[in-house]
Amino acid sequence: MILYYVTALVIIALDQWTKYLTVQNIPLHETVEWIPGVLSFTHHRNPGAAWSILEGQMLFFYIVTVIVVGVVIYYLHTYGRKDKLFAWSMSFILGGAIGNFIDRLLHQEVVDMIRTEFIDFPIFNIADIALTVGVGLMIFYLILDEVRNYKQKKVGS
Template sequence: MFVYYLIAAVIVGIDQITKYLTVQHIPLYETIEFIPGVVSWTYIQNDGAAWSILEGKMVFFYIITAIVTGVVIYYLHQYAKGEPLFAISLAFILGGTLGNFIDRLHLQYVVDMIRLDFVHFPIFNVADSALTIGVLLLLLYVFLDEKEEKKSKKKN
């Protein structure tokens, strides 16, 4: 279990470092090209969720984060033993959840900075990326687990 908590902690660390560096080096709403036409860094403050939905609903986010964190830890201990893909997906979800939660508690908003220049998409951060990767890995796990379950039923 320790390794999965370590993964979550590394994600939180990278997330918080990138946010700190963004705040220290990029003025609010300014953009710095990183890979022209692909990715740039744009510092914004988001007090909502993706696409700024539910702006200013911090109490709601605190409650949801507490629930998600509890559920993820519970599943990590109860069901992820011996299931590395499931455990890694939960570690990414936990790291992403906690990374943004730290911002919400400390700043009352989330620092976002990664902008994809080739598509119209909300500006996001490392925690958001970890959450997305975690959910995608979880979906992959469910798909593979279901496929394996069907195989074993056919053998019986």
């Protein structure tokens, strides 16, 4: 179980480190090209959630994040012991949620920096990547779980 919490801590540390580097080295709204036409780093601040929805609603984000973190820890302890894929999903979601929560607590906005040049997509950060990976793993887990349940029902018939 400790491995999953260490994973979440590594995600939080990497997220906060990249945000620190961005704030210290790239002026706000400036872009540093990394892989031409593919990837760049742009110092951006997001006062909301994805695509700046619910901009400035910090109290809402505080409450939702505390609830999400509590639920994730509960599920990690109860169901994570039974399935590694589920536990990995929870650890990525936990790390991503806390990474962005730290920004909201300290700055009332989230520092974003990763920008895809080949597609018009919102600028994001390591915590956002972790959340996306965690949700993707959860979807994969749910599909596998449904297949397992279907096979068990079919064998039991």
